[in-house]
Amino acid sequence: xxxxxxxxxxxxxxxxxxxxxxxxxxxxxxxxxxxxxxxxxxxxxxxxxxxxxxxxxxxxxxxxxxxxxxxxxxxxxxxxxxxxxxxxxxxxxxxxxxxxxxxxxxxxxxxxxxxxxxxxxxxxxxxxxxxxxxxxxxxxxxxxxxxxxxxxxxxxxxxxxxxxxxxxxxxxxxxxxxxxxxxxxxxxxxxxxxxxxxxxxxxxxxxxxxxxxxxxxxxxxxxxxxxxxxxxxxxxxxxxxxxxxxxxxxxxxxxxxxxxxxxxxxxxxxxxxxxxxxxxxxxxxxxxxxxxxxxxxxxxxxxxxxxxxxxxxxxxxxxxxxxxxxxxxxxxxxxxxxxxxxxxxxxxxxxxxxxxxxxxxxxxxxxxxxxxxxxxxxxxxxxxxxxxxxxxxxxxxxxxxxxxxxxxxxxxxxxxxxxxxxxxxxxxxxxxxxxxxxxxxxxxxxxxxxxxxxxxxxxxxxxxxxxxxxxxxxxxxxxxxxxxxxxxxxxxxxxxxxxxxxxxxxxxxxxxxxxxxxxxxxxxxxxxxxxxxxxxxxxxxxxxxxxxxxxxxxxxxxxxxxxxxxxxxxxxxxxxxxxxxxxxxxxxxxxxxxxxxxxxxxxxxxxxxxxxxxxxxxxxxxxxxxxxxxxxxxxxxxxxxxxxxxxxxxxxxxxxxxxxxxxxxxxxxxxxxxxxxxxxxxxxxxxxxxxxxxxxxxxxxxxxxxxxxxxxxxxxxxxxxxxxxxxxxxxxxxxxxxxxxxxxxxxxxxxxxxxxxxxxxxxxxxxxxxxxxxxxxxxxxxxxxxxxxxxxxxxxxxxxxxxxxxxxxxxxxxxxxxxxxxxxxxxxxxxxxxxxxxxx
Numbered sequence: 001x002x003x004x005x006x007x008x009x010x011x012x013x014x015x016x017x018x019x020x021x022x023x024x025x026x027x028x029x030x031x032x033x034x035x036x037x038x039x040x041x042x043x044x045x046x047x048x049x050x051x052x053x054x055x056x057x058x059x060x061x062x063x064x065x066x067x068x069x070x071x072x073x074x075x076x077x078x079x080x081x082x083x084x085x086x087x088x089x090x091x092x093x094x095x096x097x098x099x100x101x102x103x104x105x106x107x108x109x110x111x112x113x114x115x116x117x118x119x120x121x122x123x124x125x126x127x128x129x130x131x132x133x134x135x136x137x138x139x140x141x142x143x144x145x146x147x148x149x150x151x152x153x154x155x156x157x158x159x160x161x162x163x164x165x166x167x168x169x170x171x172x173x174x175x176x177x178x179x180x181x182x183x184x185x186x187x188x189x190x191x192x193x194x195x196x197x198x199x200x201x202x203x204x205x206x207x208x209x210x211x212x213x214x215x216x217x218x219x220x221x222x223x224x225x226x227x228x229x230x231x232x233x234x235x236x237x238x239x240x241x242x243x244x245x246x247x248x249x250x251x252x253x254x255x256x257x258x259x260x261x262x263x264x265x266x267x268x269x270x271x272x273x274x275x276x277x278x279x280x281x282x283x284x285x286x287x288x289x290x291x292x293x294x295x296x297x298x299x300x301x302x303x304x305x306x307x308x309x310x311x312x313x314x315x316x317x318x319x320x321x322x323x324x325x326x327x328x329x330x331x332x333x334x335x336x337x338x339x340x341x342x343x344x345x346x347x348x349x350x351x352x353x354x355x356x357x358x359x360x361x362x363x364x365x366x367x368x369x370x371x372x373x374x375x376x377x378x379x380x381x382x383x384x385x386x387x388x389x390x391x392x393x394x395x396x397x398x399x400x401x402x403x404x405x406x407x408x409x410x411x412x413x414x415x416x417x418x419x420x421x422x423x424x425x426x427x428x429x430x431x432x433x434x435x436x437x438x439x440x441x442x443x444x445x446x447x448x449x450x451x452x453x454x455x456x457x458x459x460x461x462x463x464x465x466x467x468x469x470x471x472x473x474x475x476x477x478x479x480x481x482x483x484x485x486x487x488x489x490x491x492x493x494x495x496x497x498x499x500x501x502x503x504x505x506x507x508x509x510x511x512x513x514x515x516x517x518x519x520x521x522x523x524x525x526x527x528x529x530x531x532x533x534x535x536x537x538x539x540x541x542x543x544x545x546x547x548x549x550x551x552x553x554x555x556x557x558x559x560x561x562x563x564x565x566x567x568x569x570x571x572x573x574x575x576x577x578x579x580x581x582x583x584x585x586x587x588x589x590x591x592x593x594x595x596x597x598x599x600x601x602x603x604x605x606x607x608x609x610x611x612x613x614x615x616x617x618x619x620x621x622x623x624x625x626x627x628x629x630x631x632x633x634x635x636x637x638x639x640x641x642x643x644x645x646x647x648x649x650x651x652x653x654x655x656x657x658x659x660x661x662x663x664x665x666x667x668x669x670x671x672x673x674x675x676x677x678x679x680x681x682x683x684x685x686x687x688x689x690x691x692x693x694x695x696x697x698x699x700x701x702x703x704x705x706x707x708x709x710x711x712x713x714x715x716x717x718x719x720x721x722x723x724x725x726x727x728x729x730x731x732x733x734x735x736x737x738x739x740x741x742x743x744x745x746x747x748x749x750x751x752x753x754x755x756x757x758x759x760x761x762x763x764x765x766x767x768x769x770x771x772x773x774x775x776x777x778x779x780x781x782x783x784x785x786x787x788x789x790x791x792x793x794x795x796x797x798x799x800x801x802x803x804x805x806x807x808x809x810x811x812x813x814x815x816x817x818x819x820x821x822x823x824x825x826x827x828x829x830x831x832x833x834x835x836x837x838x839x840x
Contacts, residue, residue, distance in 0.1 A: 002118050007065040008042070009049035011435040011632040012117070014421065019118075020435040023377075024055055024319045026428045030348060032373055034393060035361050035382025040420035042067045043444055044437045045326070049282065052322055054123075058280035059274035059322040060306065062299060064290045066447035068326050072133045076124035078111050080104040085455070086445040094190060105441070113439035122258065125440050129748060132275040132463030135453050136283045138298045139257075143286055143453040144464050145264030151301040152201075153210035155308045161507070168346065169304045170201040175339035178301035179293050179388030181248040186339075186808040191235045193245055196220065199228060213262070214255045214813075218563050218574070219247040221808060250811065256522060256607045259347040263603060264464070269309035271465035273321055280466065291448045292330075296339055299331060303343040307358070310347075316355030320745060324359045325346070332360070334369040345372050365389045371397035379425040383417050390414050397425065508551045508614035514821075515618065516625035520816030522557060523606040526550060526613075530823050533834040536657045537731050548824040550613040550836060554622050556581040556631065557818030559594070559599060560639040564621060564658065569647045571658040571803060577639045580818070584621040588630050592638045598839040602813050609819060620819055640810045646800040653677065654793040658803065658811075674795035681787045689780055696776065700769040707762035714755035784805040 002009060035041035049071055052059055059067050075082035075803045082102030092102035114124070133601040137143035151173060159166060171188050174197045178186050200219045204211050211219075221242055252258050265272075272283045277696035285302065287295050306323055313320070325331070331340040347358060360376075365384065379397060385388045390411070398405045413423050413434060424433040448456060482485060515521040533540045559578040564571050576599040579592045609615075619628050647658040656668045744832045760761045821836035 001222055002120075002123060004051075004054075006055060008048060008055070009438060009570050010051065010250070010424075011422070011437045012045055014434060014436050014742055019438075020424070020433060020529070022051075022424070022426075024052065024057060025317070025426065026378055026426060027319050027322065027359070028317070028355055029375065029377025030351070030358045030373070030745070031378035031380060032368070032370075032376045033359065033361040033372060033380045033382075034363070034379075034384070035422070036385040036389075039363075039382030039384075039417075040437050041361065041363065041382055042070075042423070043420065044382070044422060045324070045359070046070055046440045046444065047438055047444055049322070049324065050127055050441050053133075053282055053711055054127055056130070056133070056280055057319055057322060058284045060269075060272060060302070060323055061187070061282065061284045061324040062287065062325050062326060063284050063304070064287045064295060064493070066286060066449065068324070068445075069135055069286060069448040069453070069456055070440075070442050070444050071282060071284060072135065072456050072462070073445060074124070074127055074128040074133075074441075074460070075107075075110070076121055078107050078114075078121075078124075080107040083107050083110075083443060086443060099176060100177075103351060110351065110439070110443065111539055114441065117438040119439065119690075124441055131279055131816060132281045132462070133284075133460040134281070134465075135286050135460075136292065137263050137450065137453060140289055140450060141260050142289070142450045143457055144462065145260050146285070146298075147266045148261050148298070151267055151305060152212055152216065154205045154208050154740070157308060157312055159206045159208070162311070165307070166205060167198075167202065168342065169751065170198050170758055171204070171305045172300050172339055172343045174198050174201065175342075176297040177249075177341055180297040181252060182293070183248075184293075192241075196223065196237055196242070196245070199223070199225065204528045209333075213249065213557065214561065217246050217249045217253065217811070218561075218809075220249060221564050221811075222377065222563070226449075230494075232525045237635070238385055239808070246811075252600070254520065254812075254814070256520065256605060257609060258565055259603055259605060263825070267305040268465070269305050272369050275465070277778055283409065283465075286453060288447070288452070296331070300339040300776075303347060304342060307343055307347055310351060310354045310356050312323075313354050314351050318355055319357050320355030321350075322357050324358060324361075326361050328360050328362050332369050332372055333367065334371075341369075341372075348372060348375060363371045365396065368396065370399055374399055377427040378618045379423075380412060381417075381423045381425070382421065383419065384414065407724070445634050455714060496576060503710065508616050512609065512615045513554075513618035515817045516623065516628070518625050519628050520814075521815065522816055522818040523552070524557075524600070524818055524820050525606050525610050526610045526821040526836045527638050528823075528836050528838050530825065530834075532838075533823050533836055535836050537834050542825075542827050545832075548826055548831065549612055551616060551822050551824050552609055552613055552617050552819035553582065553616045553822060555818050555820050556584050556590075556622065557600070557814055557816060558632070558635045559602070559814040560636060561810075562639060562643045563811070564645050564803055564805055566658075566803060566808065568799065569649065569656040569658055569803065571647055573645065573659045575643060575645065576813070577643065578814075579635070582820075584627075584631065585619050586624075588621070588627050590631060590634065591634060600814065600839070602644040605814070605818075610821060612820065615819070618817070628816075635815065636810055636812060640805065640807050641809070644802055644804045647803050649799045649801045650794065650797050654795060656801070661738070663798070664714065665774045668723045668800075670795045674791040678791040681791070682784065683781055685780065685787065689776065693773070696769055700766060700773065703765045703769060707759065707766060710758040712753065714759050714815040726748045760836060788827075 002019075004021060008024055008026070009019055010022050011020045012018065013020060032627065033045060033046075046068070046490060049059055049061065049068075055186075062067060071645075080100070080103040082103075086100050087099060087102040088525045089099060089128050089471070092099055092341075093586070097105070114120075135143040138146040138148050140146070157166060171194075174194050175186050175188065175199065178193055183191075183193060186194050188198070189825060197216070200216065201211065202221055203224050221239075223242075226233055273281055275281055285298070287298065288365065290298065302469070303323075324828060331338060332344050344358075347356070351358060360368075362372065363385075366389070371394075381393065384393065393406075393414075394407055394557060397410065398407060410423070410425075410432070413432065417423065417434070422435060424435060426433075430514065528535060528536060530545075530547055537767055544640055557578075557580055561577060562575045562577065564573050564575070578597045578599040579590075579593045579595040580597040581590055584590055647657055648661075648663065649656045650670055653670055655666075655673055656667055657669065730791040822833040823836050825832045825834065
């Protein structure tokens with residue numbers, strides 16, 4: 001096996017035939033591949049991607065034309081039978097060959113070419129087993145479909161500290177989305193539509209909340225903010241104009257063809273780069289079937305997803321992953337500014353630090369913005385179509401080299417290049433190298449069509465990156481909780497039919513009747529087996545039942561999404577109303593309440609019927625477009641009239657709650673809020689009585705001090721009076737009486753009397769103050785009891801408030817002719833029908 005020492009084997013020197021190797025880490029400064037049709041550009045690029053796979057480097061490949069799908073055509077045995085299914089039958093016919101002859105010649109050609117370049121079977125097998133190869137088809141289920149909903153989800157990056165990159169991602173996403181609805185050439189600074197949608201995204205993402213298209217449409221009508229800049233919302237963007245924008249967006253969501261955009265593998269970059277077993281993925285995004293606006297939309301979202309993932313990685317100096325773009329015409333132009341240009345420019349400037357290399361391919365040098373790719377470190381240049389192309393390319397190379405380019409030498413080399421000959425200009429190398437490309441290990445069958453993609457993925461054993469992981473999670477995870485706007489939630493372990501059976505069984509026809517052109521057409525998915533269908537009908541499958549196939553009956557399917565939004569009542573919820581009418585009255589009168597059905601998942605409606613099914617006739621009102629339009633208006637009026645939710649409220653506590661909050665949860669909220677109010681009132685009560693209590697406590701303390709002083713004075717007076725009294729007794733017995741002494745004795749007695757009165761007064765005052773404090777304490781207790789009772793009563797109060805939606809918040813999600821599948825079974829000679837669709 002050829003030894004490359006971790007380098008890419010890309011070709012040979014034209015004279016020495018020595019191998020030419022390329023260091024993959026040089027790709028971190030990006031590469032530009034230029035060459036006219038027939039120059040060998042595709043073979044060179046397929047070879048480059050083969051080497052990446054052999055070196056364990058994952059790649060995301062954007063394929064607008066179908067050439068890069070050849071990266072899945074691995075034929076290590078090089079058998080003619082391997083080649084036969086992929087040879088071009090038209091070419092074989094023109095050359096007068098059978099498919100078998102053409103397959104044999106192609107096999108021989110590949111055997112000879114690979115042997116000449118030293119590539120053996122061991123290397124071919126190593127390539128086949130080196131990575132997971134798969135073709136993804138956004139907007140189609142031909143390959144692995146891609147869901148763009150992840151692009152509307154809040155990124156894993158925290159808003160704080162990443163505002164700039166997330167705003168750039170929002171800008172690109174909004175520009176692409178507006179381009180999809182026909183609003184091209186949008187200026188993000190001047191466009192009201194762009195500013196509104198960008199603010200809606202920022203409002204959600206900054207709070208870690210994701211959006212889906214349905215919610216984006218609702219918020220376009222009723223944004224979650226009241227101002228944009230300094231202007232009121234309705235001044236900046238009138239309500240009727242917002243409704244028009246919402247209708248444009250809703251047209252996308254309502255289109256059955258768009259359903260494949262919101263189902264399938266999400267744009268989760270880690271799972272698109274590596275498989276569950278740790279092997280790299282080579283993911284081809286086939287876009288040949290998309291319109292220009294759809295391609296721009298997807299490419300912008302893909303690049304934004306890569307950029308967001310990249311910013312979450314640590315820096316790297318080696319090549320971590322490749323983003324390959326096979327034909328960049330119109331996506332990085334020198335003058336215009338399409339939605340893709342901003343994110344591609346940022347990637348060119350910043351991806352090097354994260355080890356993400358871009359390979360940009362074009363056949364026309366005029367397509368390139370040379371200022372944008374002036375930092376590309378590698379240029380692979382093949383034959384060019386005109387002298388003007390060569391001069392334009394040399395100008396770009398000279399600019400990228402800072403004027404340090406031997407223009408004359410490069411001019412000479414480019415002029416002499418033949419088929420499959422390329423000039424390698426690498427800023428990491430000392431000099432340019434001319435080489436001939438090596439033989440591609442994959443079969444180069446040319447551009448493949450969408451119809452060939454299923455067989456191609458089957459050949460490569462391709463599966464959705466999330467398949468294994470999702471299966472593991474679903475096995476370990478319980479059914480999700482039901483939410484007001486989750487119409488696809490599991491409701492019971494059995495299937496519930498969407499509506500009663502249709503009319504009497506009919507043989508039907510193999511040709512589907514045409515629905516009026518202005519009326520949407522839907523197919524309810526055939527998701528019940530025959531046994532499940534009978535079980536859902538409450539009957540076992542009869543043993544003698546003979547299956548007669550599937551028949552579709554037409555019905556009028558109407559579904560509206562009603563949004564309830566009221567900030568005062570903390571109300572923001574969505575309700576769905578659905579009706580399925582098998583035979584609408586020809587007069588245009590429908591009692592919608594008689595035809596209520598389980599809401600359908602609009603994303604689950606199919607765009608085509610099951611194979612080999614038959615169809616009932618389309619008659620009466622179903623064929624009258626004008627009548628159906630009138631019924632649509634009537635359905636909206638009915639949905640508006642009959643819709644409403646009950647909000648629980650408490651005016652005292654100023655708390656309100658609507659669905660999905662239940663009574664138990666609301667009572668807990670009331671209890672918590674009443675507890676807070678009680679604590680606040682307690683603090684107010686304590687504050688209002690604090691001064692009184694402190695004043696009384698000071699007076700009491702002063703009286704107690706005064707009592708102590710009065711008691712001390714009384715004791716002293718008593719002692720003095722006792723001494724005087726004793727002296728008088730002695731004098732009485734000695735016969736020396738004195739009027740002065742008697743007067744002093746009387747005076748002492750009066751002083752004792754006064755002291756006693758002071759003590760009694762202090763005691764009385766203390767009793768009074770203590771009684772007043774006790775009464776104040778009782779008063780506080782009474783008031784505490786009052787406020788506790790007040791807030792306890794408040795916590796028990798619940799008022800039911802009926803809230804009606806606004807007419808503008810009733811949006812038609814689905815309205816049109818729906819084909820409902822039924823199993824036809826013959827039981828004892830009778831034809832019986834059971835629904836083939838049910839809400840699980």
